[in-house]
Amino acid sequence: MEPTQMHLRFYQSLDRLRKLKLGFADRPMKLLEFLMLTTIEDYHKNHPEVQGIYVSALADQLDLAVPAVSKQLRHMEQQGWLVRTVDRQNRRNTFVSLSAPGRQALAEEESFYLEMSSHVFQQMGEERCLSIIDGISDMLDLLEETARQRQTTKLT
Numbered sequence: 001m002e003p004t005q006m007h008l009r010f011y012q013s014l015d016r017l018r019k020l021k022l023g024f025a026d027r028p029m030k031l032l033e034f035l036m037l038t039t040i041e042d043y044h045k046n047h048p049e050v051q052g053i054y055v056s057a058l059a060d061q062l063d064l065a066v067p068a069v070s071k072q073l074r075h076m077e078q079q080g081w082l083v084r085t086v087d088r089q090n091r092r093n094t095f096v097s098l099s100a101p102g103r104q105a106l107a108e109e110e111s112f113y114l115e116m117s118s119h120v121f122q123q124m125g126e127e128r129c130l131s132i133i134d135g136i137s138d139m140l141d142l143l144e145e146t147a148r149q150r151q152t153t154k155l156t
Helices: 005-019 031-046 055-062 066-078 100-124 126-155
Strands: 082-086 094-098
Touching: 031 055, 031 066, 031 094, 031 100, 055 066, 055 094, 066 082, 094 100, 100 126
Parallel strands: none
Antiparallel strands: 082 094
16 A cells, blocks of 8 residues: 555654644643643542542553653652652552642643643634544544554464
8 A cells, every 4th residue: 555645644743743842842841740730630629538649540540551650750749749648548559649839830831731722722713623632532542443453463
């Protein structure tokens, strides 16, 4: 099968997404850190009775491996953005919660991301943006499924 113009545009678009910086390079927080802090904050808002979110639950919600999350959390803890606490009920589990400086840093980053995304939504229209987001999500699902199938085929 020869690559068509659509194939090439698809690959070029994937490469543009990979390279996209959007002024993030000068931000104090990486996108993954922002997503992690947002997830921690949302969990706390929905579960105020607990100390924080378990590292394993955070990894599950972000679809990341626990060791990768733990490594990132160490860096974020060094930044002063969060606190890790050992669960007294089960010492093998660790709770993660935002520190006061973490909440402040998150609020500043939320403002930046909200401004960036709102500009795009306003220029393109929310309905079109939602359609594109849904389409990208569907495409990623299919790419992941294809990659899993290829991996399974190679293993057998």
